Amino acid sequence: MNEKARERACTERDSWVWRALGDPSRRRMLDLLRRRSRTTGSLAAEFDFTRFAVMKHLKILERAGLVVVERRGRERVNHLNPVPIQEIYRRWIRPFEALPADRLLRIRAAVEKSRERQESER
Amino acid sequence: MNEKARERACTERDSWVWRALGDPSRRRMLDLLRRRSRTTGSLAAEFDFTRFAVMKHLKILERAGLVVVERRGRERVNHLNPVPIQEIYRRWIRPFEALPADRLLRIRAAVEKSRERQESER
DNA sequence: GTTATATGTGACGATTAGGTCACATATGAA
DNA sequence: TTCATATGTGACCTAATCGTCACATATAAC
Numbered sequence: 395m396n397e398k399a400r401e402r403a404c405t406e407r408d409s410w411v412w413r414a415l416g417d418p419s420r421r422r423m424l425d426l427l428r429r430r431s432r433t434t435g436s437l438a439a440e441f442d443f444t445r446f447a448v449m450k451h452l453k454i455l456e457r458a459g460l461v462v463v464e465r466r467g468r469e470r471v472n473h474l475n476p477v478p479i480q481e482i483y484r485r486w487i488r489p490f491e492a493l494p495a496d497r498l499l500r501i502r503a504a505v506e507k508s509r510e511r512q513e514s515e516r
Numbered sequence: 517m518n519e520k521a522r523e524r525a526c527t528e529r530d531s532w533v534w535r536a537l538g539d540p541s542r543r544r545m546l547d548l549l550r551r552r553s554r555t556t557g558s559l560a561a562e563f564d565f566t567r568f569a570v571m572k573h574l575k576i577l578e579r580a581g582l583v584v585v586e587r588r589g590r591e592r593v594n595h596l597n598p599v600p601i602q603e604i605y606r607r608w609i610r611p612f613e614a615l616p617a618d619r620l621l622r623i624r625a626a627v628e629k630s631r632e633r634q635e636s637e638r
Numbered sequence: 639g640t641t642a643t644a645t646g647t648g649a650c651g652a653t654t655a656g657g658t659c660a661c662a663t664a665t666g667a668a
Numbered sequence: 669t670t671c672a673t674a675t676g677t678g679a680c681c682t683a684a685t686c687g688t689c690a691c692a693t694a695t696a697a698c
Binding site: 409412413415416418421424428431462463464471473474475476477479480482483486487489490491493497498500501504505507508 | 531534535537538540543546550553584585586593595596597598599601602604605608609611612613615619620622623626627629630
Binding site: 419447468 | 694696
């Protein structure tokens with residue numbers, strides 16, 4: 395029961411992060427911000443769609459805590475914050491790596507079979 | 517330029533996985549499947565919405581490679597496949613952990629400031 | 639002050655996604 | 669064969685999401 399409660403809490407807390415990471419444009423933004431921090435305008439120049447759309451994406455990333463804003467005069471510098479991604483890893487990715495070996499074998503067999511099935515369908 | 521091409525390819529290939537992970541119901545499904553493999557019906561019993569909705573979710577998870585299906589007579593056993601999640605980690609999570617120390621300090625300062633700002637707004 | 643630049647807001651439209659429904663198919667057991 | 673059970677398909681509705689537009693605000697430089 396404790397585990398269930400923990401799961402549920404994590405799901406809700408991480409929800410904004412997952413939503414933010416779900417969009418390819420936003421992932422590309424994070425990739426750009428990973429190299430160096432940028433102002434909103436500088437970031438918008440990298441995308442085909444309008445600056446307003448970029449701002450919306452940044453707002454979503456900020457809400458998720460993935461982007462932190464530093465005001466510098468009339469500019470707005472967007473920094474990438476890696477912490478939420480690390481938390482996602484600890485709560486979601488790592489547990490999925492720790493499956494028992496017998497299950498992994500069985501899953502691998504199922505993957506093989508489904509691959510064969512897909513190929514025979516062609 | 518090589519790096520850019522690699523990024524782009526990764527983004528597109530992982531796109532289905534991200535989409536699949538974006539929904540909280542699907543994440544809960546993966547959590548259930550992590551404990552043990554289940555038939556579609558058994559899985560559907562855990563959710564408030566209909567079995568058909570569960571099937572749609574399973575289809576999306578399957579398209580992303582996160583769920584592998586094993587036919588067993590008239591039953592359909594859904595296995596969790598951890599491989600795509602591991603790939604997500606390698607291509608997306610780990611690079612974000614490797615930021616240089618000076619940038620991390622600066623980002624941390626920005627996080628602090630934005631937190632102060634948020635608190636003063638209350 | 640005036641003006642140019644950088645960022646923010648509100649309303650709107652098109653597309654997609656999550657969900658339900660009624661109905662169809664396939665397998666195991668009697 | 670007959671019937672119950674497990675899974676699959678097509679059309680539909682609703683709500684959220686991504687993008688645009690016109691307009692508003694704030695700061696730096698002159």
